[in-house]
Amino acid sequence: MVSNTILRYVVDDIAKDLKQTFKEKSIQKSQIAYYVMIVANRLKSQHISKISSGAYVHAFTDLPVHIEPIGSNPNNIAGRKRIVLPNAIYDFHKDGGIDYLSYWDREAVSVECIDTPEFTRRTFTRTTPKESERLYYDKYEKPSASNPYYYRQGKYLYLLGLECSDVATLEIGIYSTFDPLTKIDLDAEFEFPEELLLILKRQVLDLGRFSLKMPQDRANDGIDSTLLSGANDQKLVSVNDPINQTQQ
Amino acid sequence: MEFSPKEMLTPNDILSEVLRYTREQRYENVTKGFIVSQMNKCLKALSYHTFFTETHMHFDLNDKRLIDIPAGVFNIKEVYLFNGDQCHIGENTANVYWKRNYFAPTGNGSVSRNKGNDGSNGKDPFYSSQSSYSSIARGGSGISQPGTTLSNTTFFYGESNGTLMFSPNCSTYSKVMIKFSGIWQFDDKTPTIPAVTQEVLVDWCTEAVFRAKVLVNPQLFRTIHKDAEMRLGYKPESFYGSWYKAKTLLTKMGGKKKEDLKEYLSRLNS
Numbered sequence: 001m002v003s004n005t006i007l008r009y010v011v012d013d014i015a016k017d018l019k020q021t022f023k024e025k026s027i028q029k030s031q032i033a034y035y036v037m038i039v040a041n042r043l044k045s046q047h048i049s050k051i052s053s054g055a056y057v058h059a060f061t062d063l064p065v066h067i068e069p070i071g072s073n074p075n076n077i078a079g080r081k082r083i084v085l086p087n088a089i090y091d092f093h094k095d096g097g098i099d100y101l102s103y104w105d106r107e108a109v110s111v112e113c114i115d116t117p118e119f120t121r122r123t124f125t126r127t128t129p130k131e132s133e134r135l136y137y138d139k140y141e142k143p144s145a146s147n148p149y150y151y152r153q154g155k156y157l158y159l160l161g162l163e164c165s166d167v168a169t170l171e172i173g174i175y176s177t178f179d180p181l182t183k184i185d186l187d188a189e190f191e192f193p194e195e196l197l198l199i200l201k202r203q204v205l206d207l208g209r210f211s212l213k214m215p216q217d218r219a220n221d222g223i224d225s226t227l228l229s230g231a232n233d234q235k236l237v238s239v240n241d242p243i244n245q246t247q248q
Numbered sequence: 249m250e251f252s253p254k255e256m257l258t259p260n261d262i263l264s265e266v267l268r269y270t271r272e273q274r275y276e277n278v279t280k281g282f283i284v285s286q287m288n289k290c291l292k293a294l295s296y297h298t299f300f301t302e303t304h305m306h307f308d309l310n311d312k313r314l315i316d317i318p319a320g321v322f323n324i325k326e327v328y329l330f331n332g333d334q335c336h337i338g339e340n341t342a343n344v345y346w347k348r349n350y351f352a353p354t355g356n357g358s359v360s361r362n363k364g365n366d367g368s369n370g371k372d373p374f375y376s377s378q379s380s381y382s383s384i385a386r387g388g389s390g391i392s393q394p395g396t397t398l399s400n401t402t403f404f405y406g407e408s409n410g411t412l413m414f415s416p417n418c419s420t421y422s423k424v425m426i427k428f429s430g431i432w433q434f435d436d437k438t439p440t441i442p443a444v445t446q447e448v449l450v451d452w453c454t455e456a457v458f459r460a461k462v463l464v465n466p467q468l469f470r471t472i473h474k475d476a477e478m479r480l481g482y483k484p485e486s487f488y489g490s491w492y493k494a495k496t497l498l499t500k501m502g503g504k505k506k507e508d509l510k511e512y513l514s515r516l517n518s
Contacts, residue, residue: 094276125275125279125280126276127279135279138281138282138285139285140281140284140285141279141280141281141282141285142281146436147280147281
C-alpha cells in the first residue's frame with residue numbers, strides 16, 4: 001500500500017526523535033530529508049523487485065523518438081533512433097526498471113471496447129547490442145516495426161526495428177527513483193510502501209545517530225572528550241531484526 | 249470443407265498458453281519470435297513424419313524456365329503446366345514429369361548419363377526418337393529408336409540445388425502449378441494452424457522455452473523442463489506424449505480432410 005503521508009511529516013518526525021528541532025541543531029532538515037531519500041530508495045527498490053505491483057509505475061506518453069546528429073562526442077552514438085528516459089529508474093536485473101515500452105497510433109479510432117487496446121499491440125522487447133545480433137538470424141525474431149526491440153545505454157533507450165518506420169513518439173512505464181534532493185517537494189505525496197515506514201524510520205535514526213556522534217569525536221576543540229555525547233556508542237541489532245532482512 | 253476455418257488457430261492462440269506455463273509474459277529469457285519459430289519447427293517435424301499437409305503454388309515460367317523452390321516446402325508431388333489464371337487439372341493442364349539427370353541451369357541443358365543410346369534401354373520417353381512411351385502416347389508404334397532429340401510432347405523437369413529446370417518445350421505454357429509437402433509461413437493474425445496440433449504445439453514450445461531457461465537457473469528449471477519433456481514425448485519418443493498423439497491423429501486423418509486442409513492453406517499462398 002502506498003503511504004498516504006508526505007515527506008515533510010516523515011522528516012519532522014525523525015527530527016523530533018533525534019532532538020534536532022532547536023535552532024542550533026547539528027543535523028539540518030535537508031540532511032534528514034537526504035537520509036530519508038537514500039534509505040527510501042533502497043527499501044523501495046527491494047519492495048518493487050519482490051512484489052509484482054503497478055503501484056509505483058510512472059507512465060509517460062509522447063516521448064519523442066529522435067536521431068542524434070553526428071557530433072564530436074564519441075560517447076554519444078549518432079544516427080540511431082532512441083528516446084531519453086524521462087526519469088532516473090531503478091537498475092533492476094535485465095532493465096526491469098522499465099515496465100513496458102510501446103508505440104501506438106494516437107489518431108486511430110479507439111476500439112478498446114471490442115478489440116485489443118492500442119497501446120498493448122506493439123510493445124518492445126528488451127535486448128542488448130550483442131544479444132540483438134542473434135535476433136537477425138531468425139525471420140520470426142528479426143526486429144521489425146511489428147516486432148520491435150530496445151536496448152538501454154545509460155539514460156537512452158535505443159530502438160531496433162523502427163529504422164524504416166516513421167514512429168514519432170512512444171509510451172513508457174518505468175519504476176522511477178525518488179527525485180534528487182534539489183528537486184524534492186516536501187509537501188508532495190511520498191510514494192513509499194506504508195508497511196516499510198517503520199524500517200525506514202529506524203534506519204534513518206541510525207544514520208542520524210551516527211552523524212550526531214562523529215563530530216564530537218573528531219573535532220579538536222580542546223574539550224575533554226572522555227565522556228561521549230548522549231548518543232549510544234554501539235547499537236546492538238539482532239540478525240533477525242527487520243533491518244537485516246533483505247527483501248529478496 | 250469438413251472443417252470451419254474458424255477452427256484454425258493463430259500463433260497467438262498457442263502463445264497465450266505457452267507464456268502462461270513458462271511465465272515468460274515479459275519475454276525476459278526468450279523472445280516472442282523464438283516461440284513462434286518453435287511452432288514452425290514443430291509443424292515441420294510433423295510434416296516430415298506424416299506428410300499431413302500438402303500445398304500447391306503457382307509460378308510464372310520465365311525465359312530460362314527455372315523456378316526456385318520456396319522455403320518451407322519439400323517433396324514435390326505433382327507438377328502441371330497451364331495457361332491462364334486458373335489451373336484446372338485435366339482440363340487446361342499438361343503433366344510434367346521428373347527426369348533424372350536433366351540439368352539446365354542456364355535454360356539450355358542436356359540429360360547426363362543418358363541410358364537411352366546404349367541399345368539396352370531404349371525406353372526413355374523424354375527422347376522423341378527413342379521413346380516407346382512417348383511414341384505410344386502420340387499414337388505411335390511404341391518401337392524405340394535410338395536418338396538424342398528431346399521430346400516435343402513430353403514435358404519434364406530436373407531438380408538440382410533447390411532449382412527446378414524445365415525442358416525447352418515447356419515454354420509453350422506460361423505458368424506452372426506445383427504440389428508440395430511442406431509448411432506455410434506463419435502470420436500473427438491469420439488462422440493457419442490446425443486445431444488438432446494445438447496440444448503438441450503448446451507442449452513443444454513449452455519444452456523449448458524451459459530448455460532455454462534451464463541455463464538461466466538449472467536448480468529451478470531442470471525438473472520443470474523434465475516434466476515438459478515427458479509431456480511432449482518427442483525425444484525420447486513415448487507413446488504417452490502429445491507428440492505421438494498428434495502424429496497418430498495426423499497420419500489417420502481422412503483423405504477428404506487432408507484435401508480440405510490443403511485447399512485452405514493453398515489459398516493463403518495466392
